Amino acid sequence: MANLALFDLDHTLIPTDSDHEWGRFMVKQGMVDAENFARENDRFFADYKAGKLDIHAYLIAMLTPLAKYTRAQLADFHAQYMHEVITPAIFPVAQELVKRHREAGDLCCVVTATNEFITRPIAQAFGVDTLIACEAETVNDDPHAPYTGRPTGTPSYKEGKIVRTEAWLASLGKTWSDFEHSYFYSDSHNDIPLLEKVTDPIATNPDDTLRAHAQAKGWRILELFQVS
Incomplete structure (x- = not known):
């Protein structure tokens, strides 16, 4: 029986934050007001690391x-990015x-709080076709339609990752109990709710809060790469 393998993205599969870096890229390209946006981008990033991010305000700012x-x-x-x-x-x-998970036949999915516009090509670069990310609204149902600049749906952030993952599994006619092992790799204490949900939580390049939680719980800790 295939297992379930879930992967956070930022600072888990890549040693950087794709959302924050996209904000910096937009400043560099003149897509946004440099001074104001850069300041807000850094503030949101600090709030995320502190576990107090207003996800709706952040999504609006980024979208x-x-x-x-x-x-x-x-x-x-x-x-270019x-x-x-x-x-x-x-x-x-x-x-x-x-x-390794793909070749084992596991059902793989990237589950990230970063929006789908930024992350879909990154997930595809890892060979993962299924992405759960914060959704960007478009002007109509055409998948190639322009963006409205607003988010839609349940943000895949904190407990929202569980909600979105369970909805995806339900769409496949599956639940957690259909898998002998369910893995989730994440670096962030914001992901403790989903880490608590799976059978095999792996704290990957963990922040200090998650590292302490993982040690207390006896979870596996994986240092995938050294973050400079």
């Missing part, structure tokens, strides 16, 4: 700039981790 551009323009921006920022941060050790 609003997308509404100014066509999907083709955004695809060009993202391709991948080339300059993300691809250099994808290391073989992380690719091998995902590959």
